[in-house]
Amino acid sequence: MAAFSPSPLRELMPALANKVYFNYGGQGPLPTPSLEAILASWRAIQELGPFTGSVWPYVGGTVSSLRRRLASWCGVPPERLAFTENVSSGCVLPLWGLPWQEGDELLISDAEHHGVVAACRELARRQKLSLASLPVVETRSGSEAARGAVLQALERSLTPRTRLVVLSHLLWTTGQLMPIADVAARLALHPNHPWLLVDGAQSLGSVPVAEAAAAADIYACTGHKWCCGPEGLGVVALSERLLEQATPTLIGWRSLADEAADTGDFHRDGRRFEVATSCTPLFAGLSSSLALLEAEGTDQQRLAQIRQRSAELWEGLGRITSVRPLLDEPPPAGLVSFTVEGQDPATLVQRLGERGIWLRNLPDPSCLRACTHITTSPSDLETLLEALQDLVAA
Amino acid sequence: MAAFSPSPLRELMPALANKVYFNYGGQGPLPTPSLEAILASWRAIQELGPFTGSVWPYVGGTVSSLRRRLASWCGVPPERLAFTENVSSGCVLPLWGLPWQEGDELLISDAEHHGVVAACRELARRQKLSLASLPVVETRSGSEAARGAVLQALERSLTPRTRLVVLSHLLWTTGQLMPIADVAARLALHPNHPWLLVDGAQSLGSVPVAEAAAAADIYACTGHKWCCGPEGLGVVALSERLLEQATPTLIGWRSLADEAADTGDFHRDGRRFEVATSCTPLFAGLSSSLALLEAEGTDQQRLAQIRQRSAELWEGLGRITSVRPLLDEPPPAGLVSFTVEGQDPATLVQRLGERGIWLRNLPDPSCLRACTHITTSPSDLETLLEALQDLVAA
Numbered sequence: 001m002a003a004f005s006p007s008p009l010r011e012l013m014p015a016l017a018n019k020v021y022f023n024y025g026g027q028g029p030l031p032t033p034s035l036e037a038i039l040a041s042w043r044a045i046q047e048l049g050p051f052t053g054s055v056w057p058y059v060g061g062t063v064s065s066l067r068r069r070l071a072s073w074c075g076v077p078p079e080r081l082a083f084t085e086n087v088s089s090g091c092v093l094p095l096w097g098l099p100w101q102e103g104d105e106l107l108i109s110d111a112e113h114h115g116v117v118a119a120c121r122e123l124a125r126r127q128k129l130s131l132a133s134l135p136v137v138e139t140r141s142g143s144e145a146a147r148g149a150v151l152q153a154l155e156r157s158l159t160p161r162t163r164l165v166v167l168s169h170l171l172w173t174t175g176q177l178m179p180i181a182d183v184a185a186r187l188a189l190h191p192n193h194p195w196l197l198v199d200g201a202q203s204l205g206s207v208p209v210a211e212a213a214a215a216a217d218i219y220a221c222t223g224h225k226w227c228c229g230p231e232g233l234g235v236v237a238l239s240e241r242l243l244e245q246a247t248p249t250l251i252g253w254r255s256l257a258d259e260a261a262d263t264g265d266f267h268r269d270g271r272r273f274e275v276a277t278s279c280t281p282l283f284a285g286l287s288s289s290l291a292l293l294e295a296e297g298t299d300q301q302r303l304a305q306i307r308q309r310s311a312e313l314w315e316g317l318g319r320i321t322s323v324r325p326l327l328d329e330p331p332p333a334g335l336v337s338f339t340v341e342g343q344d345p346a347t348l349v350q351r352l353g354e355r356g357i358w359l360r361n362l363p364d365p366s367c368l369r370a371c372t373h374i375t376t377s378p379s380d381l382e383t384l385l386e387a388l389q390d391l392v393a394a
Numbered sequence: 395m396a397a398f399s400p401s402p403l404r405e406l407m408p409a410l411a412n413k414v415y416f417n418y419g420g421q422g423p424l425p426t427p428s429l430e431a432i433l434a435s436w437r438a439i440q441e442l443g444p445f446t447g448s449v450w451p452y453v454g455g456t457v458s459s460l461r462r463r464l465a466s467w468c469g470v471p472p473e474r475l476a477f478t479e480n481v482s483s484g485c486v487l488p489l490w491g492l493p494w495q496e497g498d499e500l501l502i503s504d505a506e507h508h509g510v511v512a513a514c515r516e517l518a519r520r521q522k523l524s525l526a527s528l529p530v531v532e533t534r535s536g537s538e539a540a541r542g543a544v545l546q547a548l549e550r551s552l553t554p555r556t557r558l559v560v561l562s563h564l565l566w567t568t569g570q571l572m573p574i575a576d577v578a579a580r581l582a583l584h585p586n587h588p589w590l591l592v593d594g595a596q597s598l599g600s601v602p603v604a605e606a607a608a609a610a611d612i613y614a615c616t617g618h619k620w621c622c623g624p625e626g627l628g629v630v631a632l633s634e635r636l637l638e639q640a641t642p643t644l645i646g647w648r649s650l651a652d653e654a655a656d657t658g659d660f661h662r663d664g665r666r667f668e669v670a671t672s673c674t675p676l677f678a679g680l681s682s683s684l685a686l687l688e689a690e691g692t693d694q695q696r697l698a699q700i701r702q703r704s705a706e707l708w709e710g711l712g713r714i715t716s717v718r719p720l721l722d723e724p725p726p727a728g729l730v731s732f733t734v735e736g737q738d739p740a741t742l743v744q745r746l747g748e749r750g751i752w753l754r755n756l757p758d759p760s761c762l763r764a765c766t767h768i769t770t771s772p773s774d775l776e777t778l779l780e781a782l783q784d785l786v787a788a
Contacts, residue, residue, distance in 0.1 A: 015440040026445030027671075035436055042429055042624075046409040050625075051420030052752040053744065085479045088646030088670035096490070096643060115670060118658040119645035224671060230436075231444075232626065232673025249490060250644060251513035252482030260757040264512040276482035276509060277421075277618060279626025279673060350447065358446040363654040 004308055006377040007296050013228075013375060020383045022359040022370035025172065025202055025335055028228035029375070034288040038230060041284035059280050066283045069290055073299070074219065074237045075210025082236050082270035083278065087201045090220030090236030092119040093273050095164075097247035098195065102128040104163035107194070109178075111137040111171040116199055120166060132157060134167065137365065139176055142329035147179040154186060164195045169203035169212050169219075173362050174326045175310075175335025175369070180212035195242065201225060204235075206306060206333050206373070208299040213237040226334070226373065227293065229286035232279060238270055252276030293374075302374050306334040309372035309381065316385040322392055326367060337362065337369045340392060348391065355387050398702055400771040401690050407622075407769060414777045416753040416764035419566065419596055419729055422622035423769070428682040432624060435678035453674050460677045463684055467693075468613065468631045469604025476630050476664035477672065481595040484614030484630030486513040487667050489558075491641035492589065496522040498557035501588070503572075505531040505565040510593055514560060526551060528561065531759065533570055536723035541573040548580060558589045563597035563606050563613075567756050568720045569704075569729025569763070574606035589636065595619060598629075600700060600727050600767070602693040607631040620728070620767065621687065623680035626673060632664055646670030687768075696768050700728040703766035703775065710779040716786055720761055731756065731763045734786060742785065749781055 010016055015029035041062065049055030063083070071078040084090040106120050110133050124131050134157045139149045154165070165187060167178050180198055187194050198216040203209050205226030213219040219237040223229030238246075248255045248266055252275040257265045266272040296302055311330035317323045322341035340348060345361035345368050352359060359370040370384060404410055409423035435456065443449030457477070465472040478484040500514050504527050518525050528551045533543045548559070559581060561572050574592055581588050592610040597603050599620030607613040613631040617623030632640075642649045642660055646669040651659045660666040690696055705724035711717045716735035734742060739755035739762050746753060753764040764778060 013440075014437070015444055018441065019446065021446075023445035027443065029444060030436065030440055035433070035440075038436075039429070039433060042424065042432075043408070046407075046424055046429075047412065049421065050409055050423060051417035051754070052413065052415075053747045085672055086646065086670040089644060092644055092646070113647070114650060114653060114656060114658070115646040115648075117656075118650060118660075121658050122641060122643070122645055222671065230673060231671050232676070247516060249516070250483060250486055251516055252480065252486070252509040253507070256508060256512060259508060262508060262511075262758065264508065264515050266512075276480040277616065277625050278479055279624060279676060282626070282673060353447045360445070364656065 004305070004378065007305070007374040009292055009296060010375040010377065012292070016375060018356070020357040020380050022357070022372070022380070022384065024226055024371040024373045025369065026225070026360055027231060028205070028225050028373070030230060030285070031228060031289060031292055033292065034229065034285045037288035038281040038285040041281035045280060062280055062283045066287045069287060070235050073204065073209065073290070074213040076214050076237045079269035080238050080240070080243065082238060082273035084220070084234045084236055084273070085232055085278065086234045087199065087220045087222040088115045088119070090234050091116050091197060091199055091218065093250055094218050094236065094238060094242060094246050095119070095123055095197065096249040099245055100127045100129060100163070103161055104129045105132050105159055105161040106130070106164045106166065107132045107134050107157055107162050108166040109134040109136045109168065111173050112166055112168060112199060113172060113201070116166060129163070130161070132159070134165065136167070136176070136178065137171065137173060140174065140326060140328045143177060143332050146176055147182065150179055151182055151186065154183060158190060160191065162190065162194045163192055164197060166197045166199070168199040168201070169209065170207060170333055170335065172202050172335070173365060173367070174337050175331045175333060176327065177207065177332035181215040184215035202333070202335060205293065207303050217242045223286040223289070227286065227289055229289040230282045233282040233286055236273070238273070243269065243272070248272045250275050296374055303333065305374045306372055307331070309376045310334050310336050313370060313372055313381050313384070316381060317388070320385070320389055320392060323388060326365065334372045335369060336372065337367045339367050340388070343392070351391055352387055357384055357387055398699070398772065401699070401768040403686055403690060404769040404771065406686070410769060412750070414751040414774050416751070416766070416774070416778065418620055418765040418767045419763065420619070420754055421625065422599070422619050422767070424624060424679070425622060425683060425686055427686065428623065428679045431682035432675045432679040435675035439674060456674055456677045460681045463681060464629050467598065467603065467684070468607040470608050470631045473663035474632050474634070474637065476632060476667035478614070478628045478630055478667070479626055479672065480628045481593065481614050481616040482509045482513070484628050485510050485591060485593055485612065487644055488612050488630065488632060488636060488640050489513070489517055489591065490643040493639055494521040494523060494557070497555055498523045499526050499553055499555040500524070500558045500560065501526045501528050501551055501556050502560040503528040503530045503562065505567050506560055506562060506593060507566060507595070510560060523557070524555070526553070528559065530561070530570070530572065531565065531567060534568065534720060534722045537571060537726050540570055541576065544573055545576055545580065548577060552584060554585065556584065556588045557586055558591060560591045560593070562593040562595070563603065564601060564727050564729065566596050566729070567759060567761070568731050569725045569727060570721065571601065571726035575609040578609035596727070596729060599687065601697050611636045617680040617683070621680065621683055623683040624676045627676040627680055630667070632667070637663065637666070642666045644669050690768055697727065699768045700766055701725070703770045704728050704730050707764060707766055707775050707778070710775060711782070714779070714783055714786060717782060720759065728766045729763060730766065731761045733761050734782070737786070745785055746781055751778055751781055753778070
């Protein structure tokens, strides 16, 4: 096996030096140059400011440079992006200011993160909306068949009252890829033209997102998973119609068109969903990590590397008796979920951790999940497969 | 003049090495040991994690250690604190989940930050509430007279429909101190017992806050101003009754009592208002800055130092023809606002900046504002006063 070399980026990640790491979908390792960029940014802010006429061009430049870079990744104009602290904030904040009507239905996939589901439940409770479930988590076939299955499930689940669809781009549980652009096209034909909220927690940095981000109304991402940026900074891409119709809810000086004026007018662009002071050095760190990824190839090329590794892992898992990958074919990206017959996933994760091998378990469907990135090495895969073989035999 | 020495902390702040700094109320300088603590935290997370069974005790310990320290500063149990990204989030987030009724009145002081006012306006628009103004900004007398004036204004402004009062602890414009505990006591006698939201942006780190934070329903603070911590981390202290009656609005995995369960039950304590991933190293940085301040004396002792410097500045300003401090007596804390006859504040700020002297101008009332902290030196005060004398004469 293992006809590949890990990305040279691996050597820049201290987190990968002392462990066998498969939790990119939880948090990506921070490359040393990005930590240095963060530190340099803090030093620049202290040198120029922290609150002076000299520091604002630096702060503004750092933020707008990252906004332009992410706009390019997301295939939307920079004005359609809002920075957030994390992906949950990006998913939820724009929802509260939409013009809901009593009885509107929120159609939520059965593979969404509990946090987003809980937020939708609370929104429904306060606004007297109803909730419905879009079944996608059992879609385990290859991409083309999965696409058809999801669109059929959507067709069956839409009602005249559907007003919002919530669907992840890459399911955090099974690793299946959802046909976001097709879903958006279908929703455009619905008389209500329901809003499309896409949780992109697992997609930005692992799969090309431009088509999906441009098609969704809310496409929420974080910098600290597959992008390998610092924790505490995310971004959400918003559609033109959402920017026109949604008012901000969590409001601070950054939401306001003129901070010094008493008019209270909000920015017309994505900044209306930004709030107040956030940590500028994190912007410098994420810019650095994105630049390092760009240097490794286009998003298509990087996905091909990720898939080579996940396919190898998927095949290796399939060869172990009593291990069963959740997907029927090699994964569309870097998430490889599987079950081990007769073994409690949490216990197995702990035992692997004791050997310095880190993956995670998931509650629903109950399974283990190993992620491969371009920095995954052949030795990582061999070590995990051997340890599993060993623990399963024990 | 100048019978004092600046705090030794000054020598640990690179931002103070190359400028004359009076913008502590905008952002405090970050001490080098705090930047080192941030860096060490990032390195520890990479060494142990970033997403492993080994890293969670470190992350949990860093967060809960800061929570305990801030609880002690705020005079409330740790369970009543929620961490936020900034002070605006702390003010606004708890408001959206309160049980409002159409026609409830929000009584907002005329000295609040535009961001909070805009958030209240949007809340009022959506929930069909009314807005009223509590006049406090013209209160320019010494503390005891100011206390009486504010309580009289409150008495005149309360109506049977008042349901929320919004008041800063230390007014960001004039620097006047508000009698928060007295206001809270008066509101407890009102049939509605209106909620009390206190913007503590200027107070934590400059004046003792325990009495006010324990008396308010929402007491929102930030770590990056008078506490001299990193930007991007704040905290809000919440009353028991607010935690019982307010549901969270910006919801993520950190809001949930059991992240892995599908119940969607929220934490009963302050964590119900926390959202999702934030930047753990910032917690280490703020802990470091608070410890450095603690080492300089009790909050009362530090306030005495701050007031010694602000009084000296206030007196010096009063000696310059055509300069007029806004307050009639030496300031209760470190904010010293003033006007200069015949001069545009923005232009004057720019001219001072050209000389490496940094303060800010404010729109309403139109004025300049210079802040003194324990790190302010006699030379800082002399340089500012001489430059003003010079520019005013020019």
